[in-house]
Amino acid sequence: MRLFRLMAIALALAFLAMASGAARAGEEPKVIKIGLFITNLFDVDFAQQGVEAQFWVWFNHTDPAFDPKEDIEIVNAREVETLNASRTDTGDKGLWDQVKYSAVLNEAWNVRNYPFDRQKIRIMLESTQADARALKFEPDVEGTKLRRDLSLAGWRIEGMTIVSANEFYETAYGDPTMSSIGPSIYPRITVEIDVKRNGWRLLMSTFIGFGLAIALAGIVLTSSAFRHSSEVIDIGAQLAIATGALFSTVGSGYILQSGLPPTTEFSLADAFQITAFTVTFLTMLMIFVVHVMRKRRMWRAALTTGRVLFGFYLVSVAWIVFRVWMAAIA
Secondary structure, three states, X not given: OHHHHHHHHHHHHHHHHHHHHHXXXXXXXXXXXXXXXXXXXXXXXXXXXXXXXXXXXXXXXXXXXXXXXXXXXXXXXXXXXXXXXXXXXXXXHOEEEEEEEEEEEEOOOOOOOOOOOEEEEEEEEEEOOOOOOOEEEEEOOOOOEEOOOOOEOOEEEEEEEEEEEEEEEOOOOOOOOOOOOOOEEEEEEEEEEEEEEOHHHHHHHXXXXXXXXXXXXXXXXXXXXXXXXXXXXXXXXXXXXXXXXXXXXXXXXXXXXXXXXXXXXXXXXXXXXXXHHXXXXXXXXXXXXXXXXXXXXXXXXXHHHHHHHHHHHHHHHHXXXXXXXXXXXX
């Protein structure tokens, strides 16, 4: 009899738990409509992988407990400052919150085609308190805009999108109502601003050292590829020019690497460095080999070697010109 009572109590508790879970499952998440107005973009920092932005965010909802200053996080920001905040009760249309932020955003820059690169500047807003079971974000697509006269020095702004999505995390953050391994799901709004760099001026200023090294190497290699010039220019002049090309390549490499973030992709900057080092090596090799041949009076072999190495030089130059063109039109 006692066992029967215990079983009845257990069944009753299980039924109540199922009913409670079903009730919670039947609850619709509260909807918050979110839009942004971007007012400023500046201080693009490639080496530190960041950009500063200022923008207004508004929240249209009916939940008095929702406080964007406490319940919203800019997840890809390393520094955030709240410049202004207000709440307006619009009556039948609910609550209208506005917050103005100034934030330094972390960005994973793609330097594959630098300085002709296209980038996406992202602003990611996410709920910090309520998960996707209780809250749903809806983007204000029509209201989200850029300031009409907004500009970013050295870049062309090509467009902007705003989307909402749920973000999955492989943990429950200690939530006792969930499995400890998660996943937990939180609503997120993501704004992406598409920008393209105006790269020709930066190409001339940033890669001028590599261009000079390639040109100097070409002078030396050309001097050994043709009979008349090979007889006029001696080894001392060739070594002086080649040494200048080497120093120009090494110095430009240090300067370039200090201004770019690390990457695993083969970039246009890598192509410039490899081309400059390759033609500089060919120059040094040519000077040594051709000088030895001339000392042994192997005039024809020296001229042939000079022409072969000059051919490799032309192929290297054609390759880097092709890479620049493809990056510029990408």
